[in-house]
Amino acid sequence: MTARFLVLYEAPADPAAFDRHYREVHLPLAHRLPGLRRYTLGDRPADVRGSQPCYLVAELEWDTMEELRAAFASPEGRACAEDAVRLQDLAPVRSMVFDVAEP
Template identity: 40%
Template sequence: MTKLAITLSREAGTSFEEFEQYYREEHAPLAADLPGLERYTVSFPDDPESASYDALAELWFPDAETMTEAFGSELGRAVTADAESFADMDAAERVVLDEHVVVE
């Protein structure tokens, strides 16, 4: 299982509430339809003013090839463009992980 973890921060001038609402109502439903996506979570900090980012997205794919194909698809490009429209992508941190479940 391959997981993509991304930290996202709001653009300057955007409130945390606006950012979270847009993410939940617009961006997440769009990204949820990525081809091959098996699981998708997004977490928001309890105290956004002291957090170093505003959202942590985790997207699971069966393998790295499927993930690459998903983001190379028409929908994948739309998801990326949408993220660029509401988040500070220069501040985003991305890491691809090979996840091993210890406790479920």
């Protein structure tokens, strides 16, 4: 089973400041999360049904939900979560975790 952490960032008031902070500060922190298997970004996604699209989509992947939770309980995870508060000051954000299942 695979566990994912999905983050949806809405349009920031200052895209340049958001991009700079995300790429220079947040990404390096996130890449240090223990057990992280994969980190992908969907840059400026387009909504299929015409509603307000997100600005950025981040998808992080672990082997299990237990590993995901342990990663965010670690010192690296706490540092990443603290920085996520700064990102929320730059752009509204929604996040969720889920197990990936084959239909």
